[in-house]
Amino acid sequence: MNETSDDNSLITQSETQMRKGMLVYCVLLLLKDGKVYTSEIIRSLRQAQLIVVEGTLYPLLNRLAKDNVLVYEWQESEQGPPRKYYWLTDDGQALLIELRSNYRKLHASINALEKGAHHE
Amino acid sequence: MNETSDDNSLITQSETQMRKGMLVYCVLLLLKDGKVYTSEIIRSLRQAQLIVVEGTLYPLLNRLAKDNVLVYEWQESEQGPPRKYYWLTDDGQALLIELRSNYRKLHASINALEKGAHHE
DNA sequence: TATACTACCATGCTATACAAGGTACTATTA
DNA sequence: TAATAGTACCTTGTATAGCATGGTAGTATA
Numbered sequence: 001m002n003e004t005s006d007d008n009s010l011i012t013q014s015e016t017q018m019r020k021g022m023l024v025y026c027v028l029l030l031l032k033d034g035k036v037y038t039s040e041i042i043r044s045l046r047q048a049q050l051i052v053v054e055g056t057l058y059p060l061l062n063r064l065a066k067d068n069v070l071v072y073e074w075q076e077s078e079q080g081p082p083r084k085y086y087w088l089t090d091d092g093q094a095l096l097i098e099l100r101s102n103y104r105k106l107h108a109s110i111n112a113l114e115k116g117a118h119h120e
Numbered sequence: 121m122n123e124t125s126d127d128n129s130l131i132t133q134s135e136t137q138m139r140k141g142m143l144v145y146c147v148l149l150l151l152k153d154g155k156v157y158t159s160e161i162i163r164s165l166r167q168a169q170l171i172v173v174e175g176t177l178y179p180l181l182n183r184l185a186k187d188n189v190l191v192y193e194w195q196e197s198e199q200g201p202p203r204k205y206y207w208l209t210d211d212g213q214a215l216l217i218e219l220r221s222n223y224r225k226l227h228a229s230i231n232a233l234e235k236g237a238h239h240e
Numbered sequence: 241t242a243t244a245c246t247a248c249c250a251t252g253c254t255a256t257a258c259a260a261g262g263t264a265c266t267a268t269t270a
Numbered sequence: 271t272a273a274t275a276g277t278a279c280c281t282t283g284t285a286t287a288g289c290a291t292g293g294t295a296g297t298a299t300a
Contacts, residue, residue, distance in 0.1 A: 010187050011215060013255085014144045015222050020288065021141035022230060024134045029233040039247055048229040056288050058249060063287090067130050080246045081296045095131060100234075102135050107227065109168040110142060113149040114220075133286085140257065159278055176257050178280060183256095200277045201265040 019050055023060060025103060026050055028088065028096040031070065037083035061086060069095055139170055143180065145223060146170055148208065148216040151190065157203035181206060189215055 030036060030044055038061060045051040064070045069092040072084050088096065150156060150164055158181060165171040184190045189212040192204050208216065 010189065011218050014141075014215070014219055016288080017141040017144065017256090018219070018222055018226055019141065021137040021139065022226065023288090024137065026230065026233055029230075033236055037247085048233060049225065050229055051288095053289060054248085055250090055290065059287075062249090069130065077246085077297090079297070081248075083247070095134070098131050099134055099138075102138055103230070105169065106138055106142065109170055110146065110149075110223070113146055113168060116153055136257075137287090143257090157278085171257095173258060174278095174280085175259065175282095179256080182280090197266090197277085199266070201279075203278070 022103075023051065023056070024064070025096075025099040027057075027060065027064070028069075028092060028099065031086055031088050031092070032096060035073075035085040035087045037075075037085045039083070041086075064092075068092075142223075143171065143176070144184070145216075145219040147177075147180065147184070148189075148212060148219065151206055151208050151212070152216060155193075155205040155207045157195075157205045159203075161206075184212075188212075 026045060026048070027041065030041055036044075038057065041061075042051070042054060042057055045057075051057060061070065061072075065072060065086070068089055070086045071089055072086045074082050075085050076082050146165060146168070147161065150161055156164075158177065161181075162171070162174060162177055165177075171177065181190065181192075185192060185206070188209055190206045191209055192206045194202050195205050196202050
């Protein structure tokens with residue numbers, strides 16, 4: 001709660017916020033080409049600098065599966081514990097299309113604001 | 121709490137999420153050219169289809185002012201109640217630059233995912 | 241048997257968007 | 271003067287969801 005020394009906290013916070021909203025969209029993008037298991041998703045997202053912690057992704061996948069966006073099946077691994085492979089349902093495909101459209105619109109809106117197009 | 125009839129709730133939810141993260145950035149963009157008062161900000165954001173309700177923006181502006189990103193002054197209006205005009209501090213200008221950079225990176229990452237660039 | 245690695249998961253905290261309702265000032269009109 | 275409408279600001283309560291932290295379990299190796 002020190003308000004003088006953590007002046008970069010707002011930056012970090014806003015960075016986090018920016019990534020947050022895109023998370024569902026990015027997860028669906030990662031799954032659009034086939035079955036992927038959870039740790040693999042985390043690694044891919046980290047490569048894209050989009051997420052770091054497991055505690056965010058596992059509940060998210062559970063929610064998406066509960067809402068019939070994803071399904072999964074367990075699969076034995078040759079080395080290590082079994083893996084939970086996820087893929088998109090038809091509803092998931094539809095949601096992906098919807099989110100892609102929304103992202104395009106959002107990006108366009110931000111571009112407009114960046115160019116200072118705020119006149120009544 | 122009905123889980124069968126509100127099957128578009130996840131879409132709405134994700135749309136909301138997408139806008140959420142961009143809010144700080146968009147507010148700073150709106151203020152980058154000078155003093156603006158709150159209702160005006162709300163109208164501009166609505167035009168850009170980025171936010172709808174006041175209950176989101178007022179607390180956000182308070183937070184940003186508390187964190188020395190924005191300052192404000194009261195100004196009489198010729199018609200109606202007085203208005204609270206906000207503008208960016210130097211810290212706010214710096215944050216805007218930071219957030220612009222972050223947004224660029226995020227957009228690039230999403231573009232990469234859209235093109236299916238997830239290979240180890 | 242013990243250690244290391246991989247993978248999955250749950251709990252508690254905190255931040256925050258939204259819904260809903262409220263206050264106060266000005267102008268218009270009866 | 272009194273009532274209504276319009277504008278602008280603000281607060282409270284609720285629910286969502288990311289994150290920190292810690293834990294379980296299977297496999298492989300020393």
